Amino acid sequence: GLGAGKAADLTYWESAARMIADVSKSDKIVVEKSTVPVKTAEAIEKILTHNTKGINFQILSNPEFLAEGTAIQDLLNPDRVLIGGRETPEGQKAVEALKAVYANWVPEERIIATNLWSAELSKLAANAVLAQRISSVNAMSALCEATGADVTEVAYAVGKDSRIGPKFLNASVGFGGSCFQKDILNLIYICECNGLMEVANYWKGVIKINDYQKSRFVNRVVSSMFNTVSGKKIAVLGFAFKKDTG
Structure with missing residues (x-):
């Protein structure tokens, strides 16, 4: 279909929305947890309202920010909890209801309320920025090797800048896993659909550097x-894409 290879596959999401519509007998708050394209909540609303009568649905976006290897700790002590809802009295009432659930263990100052579209985009943006940091330090590693600099020392010096910080500045063979590339490709597709070709090309550059780093490592x-x-036999140490993921 359109956007094949870049657009998010919403097959299971649509199936879940239609199932909710089929079984609902009373008003519901429906919470998005998955990483989805911006305006997905609008599509959920259409499915629910067109397939039910007399039932009020409020859609909230509450994206996960859990990381593999630290998921339990991230749930119990999150950096932030993000809740997006409609900017209507009904929407804000739904936001407050979900905030009350989290308030049982999350300090109020860590619970962020936004509109729906900001919450949906924030998860994609967070993963894209993290991947961009990895591609940045990997690009610098190539320059370090060409000039005799030590990328570990450079990354340490850069990370000491309080505006930057040390996380995600470890040079490697590139990022993998189930999220970063998928989410950046989704972000690229959203940019293209909105006519933002320069922005799309910027994020394509993050993918290109990642592919370049993998090829460069193999060639070495x-x-x-x-x-x-x-x-010849090649031993791969630390095969898990992230420490402590098993």
């Missing part, structure tokens, strides 16, 4: 083996 490995891996 092959070069160190006299340009052939035939009949």
Whole structure:
């Protein structure tokens, strides 16, 4: 379909929305937890309102910010909880209802209320910025190797800047996993759909550097083996894409 390879697959999301419409007998607050494109909540509203009669639905966006390896700690002691809702009396009442649930263990100052679209976009933006930091330090690692600088020392010095901080500044073979590339491609597609080609190209650059870093690393490995891996064994240490993920 349109956007194949970049747009989010909303098949299961649509199925869940239609199931909610089928079984609902009274007013409901429906909470998005998945990483979804901006305006997905609007589509949920249409499905629910067109397939039910006399039932009021309020859609909230409450994206997950859990990280693999620290998910339980992130849930119990989150940096922030983000809740987006409609800017109507009914929407704000729904936001307050979900805030009251989190208030049982999350300090009030960590609970952020926004409009629906800001909450939906914030999750994509967070993952894109984290991936951008990885691509930035990996790009710098290539320059360090070419000039005799040590990327570990450079990253340490840069990370000591209080405006930047040390996290996600470890040079590596590039990012993998189930989120970063998928979410950046989704962000690129959203930019393209809104005619923001320069913005889309910026995020494409993050993907290009990541692909370049992986290819560069493989080429270095092959070069160190006299340009052939035939009949040779290669040990991969730390195969999990992130520490403590098993």
